[in-house]
Amino acid sequence: AQRVTQPEKLLSVFKGAPVELKCNYSYSGSPELFWYVQYSRQRLQLLLRHISRESIKGFTADLNKGETSFHLKKPFAQEEDSAMYYCPSPESYNKLIFGAGTRLAVHP
Amino acid sequence: DTAVSQTPKYLVTQMGNDKSIKCEQNLGHDTMYWYKQDSKKFLKIMFSYNNKELIINETVPNRFSPKSPDKAHLNLHINSLELGDSAVYFCASSPGQGFEVLYEQYFGPGTRLTVT
Numbered sequence: 001a002q003r004v005t006q007p008e009k010l011l012s013v014f015k016g017a018p019v020e021l022k023c024n025y026s027y028s029g030s031p032e033l034f035w036y037v038q039y040s041r042q043r044l045q046l047l048l049r050h051i052s053r054e055s056i057k058g059f060t061a062d063l064n065k066g067e068t069s070f071h072l073k074k075p076f077a078q079e080e081d082s083a084m085y086y087c088p089s090p091e092s093y094n095k096l097i098f099g100a101g102t103r104l105a106v107h108p
Numbered sequence: 109d110t111a112v113s114q115t116p117k118y119l120v121t122q123m124g125n126d127k128s129i130k131c132e133q134n135l136g137h138d139t140m141y142w143y144k145q146d147s148k149k150f151l152k153i154m155f156s157y158n159n160k161e162l163i164i165n166e167t168v169p170n171r172f173s174p175k176s177p178d179k180a181h182l183n184l185h186i187n188s189l190e191l192g193d194s195a196v197y198f199c200a201s202s203p204g205q206g207f208e209v210l211y212e213q214y215f216g217p218g219t220r221l222t223v224t
């Protein structure tokens with residue numbers, strides 16, 4: 001089974017600083033990896049999927065097979081990026097494990 | 109149009125009461141879920157239904173009973189509410205089962221339940 005972990009519970013940066021939210025996976029095949037975001041008191045929404053290789057709100061995430069990682073990056077953090085970020089993993093074909101996520105706090 | 113809606117948005121009630129949360133999706137999805145998010149933002153799946161059939165039932169007290177009258181609705185009834193039930197409950201839906209659609213989950217706005 002694919003296992004994904006987010007080692008940081010909180011990431012605190014200043015506005016304009018680079019951001020890297022960590023997501024590490026352990027899987028021998030081709031992993032399915034995504035990032036979800038939850039802004040304060042709002043619903044979770046899909047942010048990025050690795051197969052699309054897109055950039056959303058300035059965020060990118062590259063699958064690094066050598067380091068088995070799918071870190072979420074943004075070169076210059078904005079205050080509105082403050083949110084909870086989840087990198088979920090599939091426990092089975094019908095169950096996603098979201099876990100504790102990482103809180104990003106961007107200070108002015 | 110709201111894709112996944114939940115009612116109520118806020119629910120404050122006393123211990124021992126019975127309450128229900130309703131969820132509706134207009135996306136034509138086959139699969140619906142209930143998640144619980146605690147005060148530390150830990151998000152955990154509780155139940156999943158596919159075409160009105162229960163397919164996931166996590167280790168949840170049997171005071172929690174989901175009901176799916178049709179594939180567009182998934183309600184959550186909670187009996188004998190306890191302080192520890194205070195959390196935000198999210199409903200979600202996805203096109204179906206399978207890895208290719210599992211990640212396409214659309215979440216509702218959440219119901220903030222406070223048990224006093």
